[in-house]
Amino acid sequence: MVKITPSNLSLNPILIPAIIRMMRNKIKIVFLDFDGTLFSHSSASIPASALKALRTLRENGIEVFLCTGRAYAEFADFDLSAIALSGRILSNGQMIFDDKDRLIFHKPIQGLLKEKIIALFEETAFPMYMVTADDIYLNAISPLVKEVQDSVTSSMPRIKKYEGEEIYMASAFFDKEEDIEKVFALKDLAEITWWHDGAVDIVPKGISKVQGIDEVLRYCGFTTEEALSIGDGYNDIEMLKHCAFSIAMGNACLEAKEAASYITEDIDQDGLYNGLKHYDLL
Numbered sequence: 001m002v003k004i005t006p007s008n009l010s011l012n013p014i015l016i017p018a019i020i021r022m023m024r025n026k027i028k029i030v031f032l033d034f035d036g037t038l039f040s041h042s043s044a045s046i047p048a049s050a051l052k053a054l055r056t057l058r059e060n061g062i063e064v065f066l067c068t069g070r071a072y073a074e075f076a077d078f079d080l081s082a083i084a085l086s087g088r089i090l091s092n093g094q095m096i097f098d099d100k101d102r103l104i105f106h107k108p109i110q111g112l113l114k115e116k117i118i119a120l121f122e123e124t125a126f127p128m129y130m131v132t133a134d135d136i137y138l139n140a141i142s143p144l145v146k147e148v149q150d151s152v153t154s155s156m157p158r159i160k161k162y163e164g165e166e167i168y169m170a171s172a173f174f175d176k177e178e179d180i181e182k183v184f185a186l187k188d189l190a191e192i193t194w195w196h197d198g199a200v201d202i203v204p205k206g207i208s209k210v211q212g213i214d215e216v217l218r219y220c221g222f223t224t225e226e227a228l229s230i231g232d233g234y235n236d237i238e239m240l241k242h243c244a245f246s247i248a249m250g251n252a253c254l255e256a257k258e259a260a261s262y263i264t265e266d267i268d269q270d271g272l273y274n275g276l277k278h279y280d281l282l
Helices: 015-026 048-059 072-077 111-123 143-151 177-184 209-220 234-242 254-259 271-278
Strands: 029-032 063-067 087-090 095-098 103-106 128-131 136-138 169-173 190-196 199-204 227-231 245-248
Touching: 029 209, 048 063, 048 271, 063 209, 087 209, 095 209, 103 209, 111 128, 111 169, 143 169, 190 234, 209 227, 209 234, 227 234, 234 245, 234 254, 245 254, 245 271
Parallel strands: 029 063, 029 227, 063 087, 227 245
Antiparallel strands: 087 095, 095 103, 128 136, 128 169, 169 199, 190 199
16 A cells, blocks of 8 residues: 655645545544554643544544543543543453443453463562553552653552452563563463553453454444544554554554554644544544
8 A cells, every 4th residue: 555645645636635535525433542642742731733633523523432552540640521532442442432431342351361361460570450440450560660651641550459350451561581471472362562662461362453443333333444543553553454544643653654544743743633634534
C-alpha cells in the first residue's frame, strides 16, 4: 500500500480531493488510541485541537471509541468528559463499555494462562500488575515501575495480594534478560506486547485491539470498510492494518507508520486534528 503523507499529498492534486470526499462518505466510526495519540505526555494533556476535532466528529454523527491498553481503573487519573465518547475498548480488547459506562463485552483470562500469570505475580521476581474489572494493583514497586508510570502520566497502583478476582490483563516490568525470558515463555498462550521499553502487556492468545474493534462493529452495525483507526504504538499495529482507513501519528513507531494508510504530524503539532482533516471529517 502506498502511504499518503503530508509531503506527498500534492503529487496528484486533481485526483486526491475526490478520493478524500469518497472516504468521508464511507467513514462511520473512529477507533482512537489514547497514549501518544489523544493524550500528550509532554504536555500532560489532550491538545485543544484534538478536543475540537472529536467534538466535531460527534456533531457530524460519527461514532468515536477509545481503543487502548489502559485499564478501567486508570481513567480515574484523566478527565474525558469534554469528548463525549461513544464508548471505550480497554485492556487491549478485553473489556468494552458504551457511552453510559455500561459493560457491553468482557473476556477475563481463564485456564492455564491465568494459573501461570498468578504464579509469576506471586513469585515477585519482578514487578507485575494485575488488571481486574475495576482495579489495578502491583506485587512490588521498583525504580523502573516509577519511571514507567511517570512516563505515561499515571499514578502508582497500590500493592495488593491476588485474592481470586477475575483478571483481564497483566503487565510486567523488567530490565533483566532472565525476567524477560520468564514472561515470553508464555508466548504460546498469550499475546505479549511492548508498550514501554521496560514493560509489556499480557492478554490471551488471539486477543488484541482488533477483537475489541470487531465486537464494537457488530454492536454498532458497521463494517471495517466504514472504520478509521488512529494510533502510534506497537499495540496499534494490528488495528491500523484491520480498518479500511488508518492514521499513524507523526510520533508513532516505524512499524505503526508502515501499517497505516496515512501518516499525520506529531501529537503536539495538531496531528490528530490534521489527520482527521485529511480525511475531510472536520
